[in-house]
Amino acid sequence: MKSSLSEVKMVNLPRIEDPRGNLSFIEEENHIPFKIERTYWIYDVPGGQVRGGHAFKEQQELIVALSGSFDVLVDDGKEQKKYSLNRSYYGLYIPAGLWRQMNNFSTNSLAMVLSSTHFSEVDYIRDYSDFLRLTEL
Ligand code: TYD
Numbered sequence: 001m002k003s004s005l006s007e008v009k010m011v012n013l014p015r016i017e018d019p020r021g022n023l024s025f026i027e028e029e030n031h032i033p034f035k036i037e038r039t040y041w042i043y044d045v046p047g048g049q050v051r052g053g054h055a056f057k058e059q060q061e062l063i064v065a066l067s068g069s070f071d072v073l074v075d076d077g078k079e080q081k082k083y084s085l086n087r088s089y090y091g092l093y094i095p096a097g098l099w100r101q102m103n104n105f106s107t108n109s110l111a112m113v114l115s116s117t118h119f120s121e122v123d124y125i126r127d128y129s130d131f132l133r134l135t136e137l
Contacts (some may be wrong), residue, residue: 001136003097003133005076010083011062011091024089026062032093034060041066042110045105046094052101055125055134060116062091063102074107075099077135085111099131 011031016023028102030037042051052072063072069086084104085090091114094100101112117123125131 002137003076003095003100005074005079007095008074008079008081008083008098011093012088013064013091015089019096022089026064026091029079031095032062032091032114036114036116037118038115038120039112040115041110042102043110045070045109045111047105049105050101050103051069051105051111053099053126055099056117056123057125057132058096058098058117060093062093064088064112064114064116066110066112068106069104070102070106070109070111071104073101073103075101077132085091097135099125099128 013026013031026032028034045051063085065085066088069084072083072092074081074094074111082103085092125134
């Protein structure tokens, strides 16, 4: 399992600006390199809470701050990088095999995650030392 931070991409999603209100959209295998098997969202996050804090063996994902803002920390076992998401027309693409954590949620923020897989607990690596071992294989 080897993934590099260089594979993480901030995707600039289409933006249809309109005096009636703006519109953005995402098409699978166009703006993101995978088929969407699942969508979930994280909301009502109390101040100071941290979500994520794990890696996936297979799941690729795109994270969008539909509302408000939060930070996503990605880590390939060697380096870490922080992305601040605060616009609904940016999506952060994260390939499988990277540790990631989300924090610094603003009040009423809404994090949408598009996933390439159905939910499967066995796809999670929840222990950081296991993650480091796997990155060395
Ligand atoms: P988890 O992915 O660990 O949350 P986070 O990484 O945001 O901190 O998921 C929390 C719980 O929700 C865990 O018991 C698994 C469950 N869950 C599902 O049942 N289906 C899903 O699609 C997701 C993402 C989580």
